[in-house]
Each structure stands twice: as structure tokens, then as C-alpha cells.
Amino acid sequence: MLGLKITKRQEPLVWSSCLILMGAVVLSLALSALMLALQDKPPLTAIALLFNGAFGSWWAVESCLIKAVPIFLCSLGVAVAFRLQIWNIGAEGQYAMGAIGATWVALTFPDLPGYIMLPGMLLAAFITGGLWGLIPAVLKLRMRANEIIVTLMFNYLAILFLDYLVYGPWKDPVSFGFPMTPEFSPSAVVGKIGNTELNWGLALCLFAGLAIWIFFRFTRYGYELKASGENIRAARYAGLPYDRLVMVVMILSGALAGWAGFIEASATINRLQPSIMIGYGYTAIVVAWLARLNPVNIAVASILLAGLRVGLENLQLDLQVPAAFGGIMEGLILLTVLAGSFFIDYTIRTRKKT
Amino acid sequence: MRKFFLFSVLVSLVICGFAFAGDKPVKVGFVYVSPIGDAGYSYAHEQGRLAVDGMDGVTSSFVESVPEGPDSERVMLNMARKGYDIIFATSFGYMDPMLKVAKKFPDVVFMHCSGFKSAKNMGNYFGRMYQARYLSGMVAGAMTKTKTLGYVAAFPIPEVIRGINAFTLGAQVVNPDVEVRVVWTKTWYDPATEKEAAKSLLDVGADVIAQHQDSPGPQEAAEEKGVYSVGYNSDMSAFAPKAHLCAPIWKWGGFYKEIVDNVRRGTWESKAYWYGLEHGIIDLSPMSDSVPQDIQKQVLAMKKDIAAGKVTVFTGTVKDQEGKIRIADGVVASDKELLGMTWFVQGVIGTTQ
Numbered sequence: 001m002l003g004l005k006i007t008k009r010q011e012p013l014v015w016s017s018c019l020i021l022m023g024a025v026v027l028s029l030a031l032s033a034l035m036l037a038l039q040d041k042p043p044l045t046a047i048a049l050l051f052n053g054a055f056g057s058w059w060a061v062e063s064c065l066i067k068a069v070p071i072f073l074c075s076l077g078v079a080v081a082f083r084l085q086i087w088n089i090g091a092e093g094q095y096a097m098g099a100i101g102a103t104w105v106a107l108t109f110p111d112l113p114g115y116i117m118l119p120g121m122l123l124a125a126f127i128t129g130g131l132w133g134l135i136p137a138v139l140k141l142r143m144r145a146n147e148i149i150v151t152l153m154f155n156y157l158a159i160l161f162l163d164y165l166v167y168g169p170w171k172d173p174v175s176f177g178f179p180m181t182p183e184f185s186p187s188a189v190v191g192k193i194g195n196t197e198l199n200w201g202l203a204l205c206l207f208a209g210l211a212i213w214i215f216f217r218f219t220r221y222g223y224e225l226k227a228s229g230e231n232i233r234a235a236r237y238a239g240l241p242y243d244r245l246v247m248v249v250m251i252l253s254g255a256l257a258g259w260a261g262f263i264e265a266s267a268t269i270n271r272l273q274p275s276i277m278i279g280y281g282y283t284a285i286v287v288a289w290l291a292r293l294n295p296v297n298i299a300v301a302s303i304l305l306a307g308l309r310v311g312l313e314n315l316q317l318d319l320q321v322p323a324a325f326g327g328i329m330e331g332l333i334l335l336t337v338l339a340g341s342f343f344i345d346y347t348i349r350t351r352k353k354t
Numbered sequence: 355m356r357k358f359f360l361f362s363v364l365v366s367l368v369i370c371g372f373a374f375a376g377d378k379p380v381k382v383g384f385v386y387v388s389p390i391g392d393a394g395y396s397y398a399h400e401q402g403r404l405a406v407d408g409m410d411g412v413t414s415s416f417v418e419s420v421p422e423g424p425d426s427e428r429v430m431l432n433m434a435r436k437g438y439d440i441i442f443a444t445s446f447g448y449m450d451p452m453l454k455v456a457k458k459f460p461d462v463v464f465m466h467c468s469g470f471k472s473a474k475n476m477g478n479y480f481g482r483m484y485q486a487r488y489l490s491g492m493v494a495g496a497m498t499k500t501k502t503l504g505y506v507a508a509f510p511i512p513e514v515i516r517g518i519n520a521f522t523l524g525a526q527v528v529n530p531d532v533e534v535r536v537v538w539t540k541t542w543y544d545p546a547t548e549k550e551a552a553k554s555l556l557d558v559g560a561d562v563i564a565q566h567q568d569s570p571g572p573q574e575a576a577e578e579k580g581v582y583s584v585g586y587n588s589d590m591s592a593f594a595p596k597a598h599l600c601a602p603i604w605k606w607g608g609f610y611k612e613i614v615d616n617v618r619r620g621t622w623e624s625k626a627y628w629y630g631l632e633h634g635i636i637d638l639s640p641m642s643d644s645v646p647q648d649i650q651k652q653v654l655a656m657k658k659d660i661a662a663g664k665v666t667v668f669t670g671t672v673k674d675q676e677g678k679i680r681i682a683d684g685v686v687a688s689d690k691e692l693l694g695m696t697w698f699v700q701g702v703i704g705t706t707q
Contacts, residue, residue: 066424269450275423313417313428316418317415317416
């Protein structure tokens with residue numbers, strides 16, 4: 001109608017995609033700066049403060065990396081499921097269940113030495129998180145239940161279960177009735193790396209990221225996953241074990257989110273508390289999509305998102321920008337990057353008049 | 355002659371040095387758990403901060419909507435690194451993170467609101483809000499016709515339970531058969547959820563809605579139904595002009611200024627600050643015109659008695675929901691018992707789970 005024709009590219013852009021995505025981020029930053037200027041806040045100082053707060057000093061970088069750990073693990077889990085076109089919205093609940101599993105180990109066996117305790121907590125988080133992913137998968141396969149709704153509902157179940165535990169059987173007797181478990185014994189705390197604030201959760205991220213990447217690139221299951229994700233019917237016709245893949249994928253997905261919960265409970269607050277639930281599971285969905293389900297991109301996106309949030313706190317403190325502005329910025333970036341992604345897959349040409 | 359000249363230059367430099375040393379402004383930082391626009395808890399703290407900001411030689415800033423947990427630790431670390439001299443953290447969940455940060459920055463003064471842990475450079479503080487709740491309970495008890503009061507509460511922690519108990523005891527002074535129904539929202543600030551919870555209480559016949567929440571959601575529900583309401587944190591009559599009877603409110607300004615002064619003079623000590631009506635840290639907002647004059651006089655007289663120490667809220671005999679005597683006749687509950695209160699008084703319908 002406008003003389004424009006939209007065609008899908010034969011091969012999505014690779015190198016120019018970087019430029020397009022960067023352009024999108026720059027555009028969103030410019031829009032945010034404009035909004036700040038309308039509020040009488042100095043826009044350039046604000047953007048400088050944002051970067052300074054996120055990456056401007058060693059401890060800022062540390063904070064970003066620490067905050068990126070749970071985002072990365074949850075996003076990786078979500079990406080694994082999304083590759084098979086299983087829409088796992090339940091990362092938040094799986095994160096909670098992982099934290100609960102790890103806490104159970106820490107509270108039931110407080111005297112175990114570190115080298116048994118931590119792997120035990122890791123295993124428990126894997127099992128409880130994985131289970132929380134498996135149940136919706138089984139429901140999907142046996143009863144054709146829509147996994148979007150089931151996983152979403154399971155989030156509420158998990159969060160309420162966590163509340164029940166910290167208000168009831170696991171409540172710390174010395175905490176004056178406040179909802180929190182007793183503090184974990186030192187052997188149950190994931191330690192810090194050397195003298196820095198970083199914790200060994202980073203190593204777990206590296207391990208998980210590498211493992212998933214190798215899984216997708218070099219194993220048969222990984223190949224089957226990619227094929228089934230592209231076209232379910234063709235895969236079934238080719239004899240690929242779709243049902244088994246669904247279950248494996250959901251267990252992995254839940255387990256990774258569960259590990260994120262374990263790290264947050266153990267490394268950062270050393271106990272289980274309702275306040276670890278700040279929406280990482282939902283953020284993970286956004287990050288996984290933006291990063292196009294690729295583990296390396298997910299790592300970059302997690303660090304950048306963590307950086308944005310850390311930098312925003314700086315903005316709040318020095319310029320008294322309201323906290324809600326952070327949500328606006330994140331939304332803007334998401335929209336512009338999505339719009340940019342459109343141009344990676346499609347091209348617009350003017351219709352030639354003949 | 356030259357020696358005298360040099361000497362006087364030296365002396366004037368030293369004097370200037372002292373003057374400059376005194377000129378370094380005190381930086382005060384505040385950490386809030388909800389936005390300052392909540393017209394409630396954080397808003398009240400922000401009013402206190404503005405009072406501090408107005409002091410000579412003091413600058414202040416704040417970070418709002420900081421989730422309790424690891425994020426708060428980072429925010430406080432950031433403030434300490436940026437050279438803030440005093441940091442106030444205004445929510446219970448900031449307690450452990452603040453303790454960790456306090457260990458790393460022994461020269462910064464940390465003050466934690468509504469908690470119970472402390473360190474050499476960290477004290478905790480709160481207000482005896484239950485006194486103002488007692489007064490508001492008296493007003494509610496006098497105004498109810500159905501003898502059912504509704505209470506929208508956040509989390510079943512001692513601070514909230516204490517407030518509900520004080521409210522009930524106050525209502526029972528003017529109306530011994532009144533009952534208080536409690537609904538838990540499990541959130542400090544969520545206007546939609548709070549309004550729904552208030553509506554559920556209205557459905558069971560409550561005609562005065564009180565709240566321990568940070569938004570005016572319940573007030574709006576009461577206004578819409580045409581019944582009465584009791585606010586919290588700040589005077590919420592703007593949101594419910596006909597319904598709002600009164601509100602237990604915070605007045606942090608005076609306390610915050612006192613702490614800043616103490617730190618500047620070097621007389622600050624780490625302890626548990628728990629002031630009440632006598633210090634003016636809490637108050638009852640002006641009662642609306644719908645409250646009859648004789649009730650208003652009774653409440654104001656009680657306020658004076660509590661402030662003077664003649665009356666204490668939690669004095670025996672006080673029974674719990676099962677009828678067991680928790681505070682014996684004539685005994686005044688200790689601060690420790692108040693801080694760990696996990697039971698409801700008789701007349702409250704609800705569980706502490």
C-alpha cells in the first residue's frame with residue numbers, strides 16, 4: 001500500500017545484527033535521556049552516571065557480575081525450553097523450589113563439612129527445581145495441558161509453599177517472629193572468590209553455560225532438540241523421541257532455575273527468606289528472547305541487564321530520579337531491541353513500479 | 355619582625371583549617387522499601403528526611419523501592435563508599451545486609467528501622483506506634499454500628515500483630531463487645547490487593563476498615579462503600595474524605611534531626627531507640643468531624659495520659675484468643691514481650707499464620 005514490500009531474508013544478518021542491536025540500545029538511551037531532560041534532570045550527566053554506576057569501578061563491575069548470576073542461570077534454563085518451543089513460564093517457581101531444596105539440606109544436616117554440603121545442596125536444588133519443571137511437562141504430554149498456564153500456576157504454588165515454610169516449620173526461633181529460616185552454617189554458604197565480593201556462583205554459571213553450549217552443539221540430543229524445535233511434526237515423522245525430549249528439557253530448565261535459587265539463598269543472604277523472590281524468573285524470559293536463545297548472547301545480555309539495574313540505583317541516589325524510571329528504561333530497551341531484531345530477520349524494499 | 359609575621363600567618367592558616375574542617379557537610383542517606391509517592395510509610399520517612407535536609411551543613415539523599423535482600427546490601431555499600439556519614443535503612447528486611455555493610459565501614463553510623471540487631475556502629479530504632487493504634491482503636495470502637503472492625507494487615511510479624519492487639523484493646527475500652535477481623539495481604543505495598551482485601555472485610559459486615567499497609571487502597575474501598583476507615587503512616591483523608599476518621603501517623607523529622615545532631619556532636623551511641631508519644635515520633639492525625647466531640651475529648655485525654663506515662667497500653671489483665679491470661683493483672687508487658695508478640699488478644703478473629 002505504501003509501496004513497501006516486506007520480505008524475509010534468506011539468511012538472518014550476522015555481523016550487521018550487532019550494529020543494529022547497538023543502534024537500538026543507543027536509541028533507547030537517547031529517548032531515556034530526553035525523558036530525563038523533560039524532568040529537569042541533566043541528561044548527559046545521567047547517562048554518564050548510569051555507565052559509571054554500572055561499570056565505572058571495580059566494585060561496580062563486581063556488583064553487576066553478582067547480580068547477573070541468577071539472571072543468567074534462569075535465562076539459560078528458559079532458553080533450553082524455548083528451543084523446543086516449550087514455553088516455560090515457570091522459572092520463578094522453579095527458582096523458589098531450588099532454593100527450598102537447597103535450604104532443606106542446609107537445615108537438616110547443618111554439621112556436614114563443606115565438600116559434602118555444597119554438592120548436596122546443588123543436587124537437592126537440581127532435583128527440586130527439575131521436578132517442578134517435570135510435572136508440567138508430564139501434564140502436557142499425558143493430558144495435553146497447555147504448559148504456559150500450568151507453569152505459570154506452578155509459580156504461585158511454589159512461592160506460597162516457600163512462604164508457608166518460612167512462616168511455619170522453618171522459622172528462625174530467634175528472629176522475633178519474622179519470616180526467615182535460621183542462618184545457614186558456614187559450610188552451607190557458597191563462598192567468595194578470594195578477596196573480591198564475587199561468589200563461586202559465577203563458576204557455576206560458566207560450567208552451566210559451557211555444558212549447555214556443548215550439549216546443543218555436539219550431542220545427538222542437542223541436535224534432535226534443535227530439529228524438533230523447528231518443526232515438531234517433521235521431527236515426529238522422522239522418529240525423533242519428542243516426548244522424551246520434552247521431559248529432559250523441562251527437567252534441565254527447572255534445574256537451572258533451581259540452581260539460581262540455591263545461589264541466591266546461600267551466597268547472598270545465607271538463609272531462606274521471601275525476599276529472594278524479586279522476579280528473576282520473569283526477567284529470564286525477556287533476556288532469553290532478546291538473546292535469541294544463544295548461551296553466549298544470554299551471558300552478555302544478563303551482564304548488561306544487571307548493569308542497567310545497578311547503574312539505575314546510582315542515578316536514584318545522585319539525581320533523585322524516581323525508581324519507576326528504571327522500569328521505563330528497561331521497557332524502552334526491550335522494545336527497541338525487538339524492533340531492531342525485526343530488521344535482522346526481514347528486509348523492507350520499495351515496490352518497483354513496472 | 356619577620357618571625358612575628360610568619361607566626362601570625364601560621365596561626366591564621368590553622369584557624370582557617372579548623373573552619374574548613376567544620377565546613378564539611380554531613381551526608382545522610384536513606385533507603386526506602388517502597389516509592390516515596392506511596393502516601394504511606396516511605397512518604398513519612400521522606401518527610402523526616404526533608405526535615406534533616408533543611409539543617410545547616412547537612413546534605414541528604416535517598417534510594418527508593420529497594421527490595422529487601424541482596425540488592426539492599428549493594429545500595430548501602432554504594433552509599434558508604436560515596437562517603438555518606440549516616441545511613442538510615444527503613445525496613446525490617448534490610449537488617450542482615452546492613453549488619454554486613456556496617457562491619458566493613460566502621461566509621462559510618464548505621465541506623466536500622468524496625469529491627470533488633472545492632473553493632474558498635476549500628477543502632478536500631480522504631481516508634482511505639484501501638485500507642486497511636488490504641489487511640490485509633492478507641493475512635494473506631496466508638497463509631498462502629500455493626501460491632502465488627504476490619505483490619506487489612508501485611509505480614510504476620512510481631513510489629514503488625516502488636517498494632518492489631520493495641521487497636522483491639524483501644525476499641526474494647528469504649529465498646530467491650532467489638533470484634534476485629536484480620537485479613538493478611540502478604541505485601542507492604544500493593545494498592546490493588548489491599549483494596550480487594552478491604553472489600554472482603556466489608557463483605558463480612560465490617561463498617562470501619564483499619565490497615566497496616568503502605569497505600570490508601572483500603573481507604574478507597576471504605577469510601578466507595580460509604581463506611582468509615584482508619585488510615586496509617588500519614589493522614590489519608592485526601593483519599594477518603596468522608597470515610598477517614600483518623601490515622602496513626604509517623605513524625606520522623608524530630609527524631610532524625612536528633613540523631614544527626616548526636617552524631618555531629620559525637621554523643622551518638624549504638625542502642626535500641628524506641629520512642630513513643632512522649633517524644634512526638636508518632637501521633638494521631640486530627641480526627642474528622644464525624645467523630646463526636648465527647649469521643650474526641652476522651653481520646654485526647656488518653657493521649658495525654660499515655661504521653662505522660664500514666665497509662666500503658668499493654669497492662670494486665672490481657673487474655674489471648676483462647677482465653678488464656680497472657681499479661682497478668684496489673685503487670686506491664688516488657689519491651690521484649692512486645693517485640694516478640696505472636697498471639698492475638700481476645701476479640702480478634704484471625705490467625706497469626
